[in-house]
Amino acid sequence: MSAKRRSRAAIAAYLFLAPAILGLVFYTFLPIFGVVGMGLTEWDALKAPKFIGLGNFVELFTDDMFFVRSVTSTLYFALFTVVLGTVYAFVVALLLNQRIAGRGLFRSIFFLPYIVPSIGAAIVWAWMYEANFGVINFVLNSIGLDKVQWLGNEATATPALGMMAIWGFGNYIVIYLAGLQGIPKTYLEAVEMDGGNAWHKFRHITLPLLSPVIFFNVLMSVIANLQVFVPALSITKGAPNGSTLYMVYYIFKQGFWNNRFGYASAVSLIFFAFIACVTAIIFASSRNLLFFEGE
Amino acid sequence: MTMRTGTNYMITALASLMGLACIFPFFWMLRSSFMNNIEIYQYPPRLLPSILRADNYPAALSIFPFGRYLINTLTIAIPSVAGTLLTSTMAAYALARLEFPLKRLIFTLIIASMLMPGTVTIIPIFKGWVALHMASGYLPLIVPAFLGGGAFNIFLCRQFLMTIPRDLDEAATIDGAGRVRILARILLPLIKPVLISIGLFAFILYWNDVLGPLIYISRNEQNTISQGLANFRAGFGTDYRAIMAASCMSVAPAVALYFAGQKYFIEGIVLSGLKS
Numbered sequence: 001m002s003a004k005r006r007s008r009a010a011i012a013a014y015l016f017l018a019p020a021i022l023g024l025v026f027y028t029f030l031p032i033f034g035v036v037g038m039g040l041t042e043w044d045a046l047k048a049p050k051f052i053g054l055g056n057f058v059e060l061f062t063d064d065m066f067f068v069r070s071v072t073s074t075l076y077f078a079l080f081t082v083v084l085g086t087v088y089a090f091v092v093a094l095l096l097n098q099r100i101a102g103r104g105l106f107r108s109i110f111f112l113p114y115i116v117p118s119i120g121a122a123i124v125w126a127w128m129y130e131a132n133f134g135v136i137n138f139v140l141n142s143i144g145l146d147k148v149q150w151l152g153n154e155a156t157a158t159p160a161l162g163m164m165a166i167w168g169f170g171n172y173i174v175i176y177l178a179g180l181q182g183i184p185k186t187y188l189e190a191v192e193m194d195g196g197n198a199w200h201k202f203r204h205i206t207l208p209l210l211s212p213v214i215f216f217n218v219l220m221s222v223i224a225n226l227q228v229f230v231p232a233l234s235i236t237k238g239a240p241n242g243s244t245l246y247m248v249y250y251i252f253k254q255g256f257w258n259n260r261f262g263y264a265s266a267v268s269l270i271f272f273a274f275i276a277c278v279t280a281i282i283f284a285s286s287r288n289l290l291f292f293e294g295e
Numbered sequence: 296m297t298m299r300t301g302t303n304y305m306i307t308a309l310a311s312l313m314g315l316a317c318i319f320p321f322f323w324m325l326r327s328s329f330m331n332n333i334e335i336y337q338y339p340p341r342l343l344p345s346i347l348r349a350d351n352y353p354a355a356l357s358i359f360p361f362g363r364y365l366i367n368t369l370t371i372a373i374p375s376v377a378g379t380l381l382t383s384t385m386a387a388y389a390l391a392r393l394e395f396p397l398k399r400l401i402f403t404l405i406i407a408s409m410l411m412p413g414t415v416t417i418i419p420i421f422k423g424w425v426a427l428h429m430a431s432g433y434l435p436l437i438v439p440a441f442l443g444g445g446a447f448n449i450f451l452c453r454q455f456l457m458t459i460p461r462d463l464d465e466a467a468t469i470d471g472a473g474r475v476r477i478l479a480r481i482l483l484p485l486i487k488p489v490l491i492s493i494g495l496f497a498f499i500l501y502w503n504d505v506l507g508p509l510i511y512i513s514r515n516e517q518n519t520i521s522q523g524l525a526n527f528r529a530g531f532g533t534d535y536r537a538i539m540a541a542s543c544m545s546v547a548p549a550v551a552l553y554f555a556g557q558k559y560f561i562e563g564i565v566l567s568g569l570k571s
Binding site: 006009010012013014016017019020021022023024026027028030031032034035038092095096098099100101106107108109110111112113115116117118119120121123124125127128132133135138141142167171174175178179213216217223226227229230233234248251252255256261264265268269271272275279 | 303306307309310313314317318320321323324327335336337338339340382383385386388389390393394395396398401404405408410411412413414415416417418419420421422423439441442443444449474499502503505506509510520521524525528535538539542543545546549550552553554557560561564565567568
C-alpha cells in the first residue's frame with residue numbers, strides 16, 4: 001500500500017470514528033476531570049464556583065450525618081442483591097436447563113421483569129409491600145406471622161428493595177442458561193460413566209466451566225446495583241433514617257434539589273473511587289476461582 | 296425411567312411455582328387497575344375485581360396524558376435508537392476493517408470506558424449543557440446516542456464484522472464501491488440480527504430511563520412516560536386505581552415489544568454474556 005493510500009485510509013478511519021471519539025472525550029474523560037475539579041469548589045445554585053480545596057471532603061466525612069450512611073446503604077443493597085440474585089438466577093437457569101415442558105414460556109416469564117419500566121415495577125412492588133393492606137403481609141399473616149413494616153423499617157427497607165431488584169435479574173438467567181446449554185454433553189456423560197452423581201457433575205463440570213460466566217455476571221450486577229436509584233427516588237425517598245439513601249440518589253439530591261453542585265461532585269468522585277475499588281477487588285479475588293478451557 | 300419422570304415433575308412444579316411468583320406483580324398491577332379504591336384497600340385482599348371497571352383507564356387518562364407522554368418518549372427514543380445504530384456501526388467498521396495510527400489505544404479506551412459507570416458524571420455533564428444554554432429539553436438526552444452509541448455496542452458490532460471474510464470487501468472495492476457503500480450495502484445486512492438486538496435494547500433503555508428526563512426535562516408537557524408516571528404517583532399517592540391503570544399503560548408497550556421481538560431480546564442478552 002502506498003503512503004498516500006495509507007494516509008487516506010487513516011483519514012477515513014478517523015471520520016468513521018469521530019462520533020465515538022467525541023463521545024469518549026465529552027462523555028467520559030472531560031467529565032471525570034470535571035468531577036475532580038468541581039469537587040474542589042463550592043458551587044451553589046446561581047453563584048459562581050469558589051475554590052475551597054478539600055473543604056467538601058472534610059464536610060462529607062466530619063459534618064455530614066448522612067454521607068457515611070449513604071455509602072454503607074449502597075454497599076448493603078449491592079451485596080444483598082448480587083449474592084441472593086446470583087443464587088436465584090443460577091438456580092432458575094439450572095431448572096430451565098432440564099428437559100421440562102414449556103421451557104420457552106418459562107424463560108420469557110423470568111426474563112420479562114428485566115425490561116419492565118422501573119417506575120411501573122416500583123409502584124406495584126411498593127403496593128405489595130404496603131404494611132396494612134399489602135399482599136405480602138397478608139401472606140405472612142395467613143401463615144401465622146406478624147405484619148412487617150417492610151419499607152418503614154431500617155432493617156427491612158434495603159432487603160425489600162433488593163428483592164425487587166432481584167426480580168429484575170432475568171437477563172442473568174438468560175446468560176446462565178446459554179452457558180449451561182453450551183456445556184458439552186460428553187463431559188457430563190464421562191462423569192456418569194465413572195459413577196458420579198448429579199452433585200459430582202455440578203461440582204466438577206458445570207461449576208468450573210461456568211465460572212467465567214459467573215464472574216462476568218457478578219461483576220456486571222455489582223456495577224449495576226451499586227448505581228441503584230429508581231427505588232430510592234420513587235418509593236422510599238432515602239428513608240427511613242437514611243437506610244435507603246443510596247449514593248446516586250444522594251448525588252442527585254445534593255446536586256439537583258439542593259443545588260450544591262460542588263458538593264455533589266465530591267460525592268460523585270468518592271462514588272467513582274468506591275466502584276473502582278469494588279471492581280478491583282472482584283478482579284483480584286477471581287484469579288484463583290476462574291477456570292478457562294485450554295489452560 | 297420412572298425416577299427420571301418423577302424428578303422431572305418435581306422440577307416442573309418448582310419452576311411453575313417460581314414462575315407464578317415472578318409473574319405475580321404483573322397480575323397484581325393488572326387486577327388492581329380494574330378495581331375501585333374500596334376493593335383495592337380491602338383486607339384480606341381479594342384476588343380478582345368483583346366487576347371489571349375499565350373506567351379507571353379514562354379516569355387515569357384525564358390526569359395522566361398518556362398520548363402526550365408517549366409522543367415525548369418517542370421523540371427521544373426514536374432518534375436515539377437511530378444514533379446508536381449509526382455511530383456504533385461506523386466506529387465498529389473502522390476498528391474491524393481499517394488500519395490507522397493509535398488504533399490499539401483507541402480500542403482500549405473504548406473498552407475501558409465500559410467500566411465507567413454513567414451515573415458518576417451526571418453533574419459535570421449537566422453543567423456542560425448549562426454552559427451551552429441547552430440544559431432544558433430533549434437535546435441532552437438524544438445527543439449521547441450520536442456519540443458512539445455506547446462502548447458495548449461498538450464492541451459487539453466489531454466482533455461480528457470481524458467474522459465476515461474480507462474477500463467480500465475486496466470484491467466490492469474492485470467493483471468500485473467506496474467504504475460507506477461497502478459498510479451499508481454489504482457488511483451491515485450480514486449482521487442484521489445483531490443490529491436488531493442493539494436497536495431493541497436501546498429503545499427499552501430510553502423508554503425506561505428515569506434519571507435523564509428528571510435532570511433535563513422540567514415542564515410537565517415535555518415529560519416522558521416514566522417521568523410522568525413518577526410525578527403522577529407523587530401527586531396522587533393514594534388514588535391507587537388510577538395509578539395502577541397508568542402503570543399498566545406504561546408497562547404494556549414494553550411487554551408487547553418484548554413478545555414481538557423475543558428472539559432478538561434473548562439473543563442480544565446471550566451475546567452480552569459471551570463477551571467474557
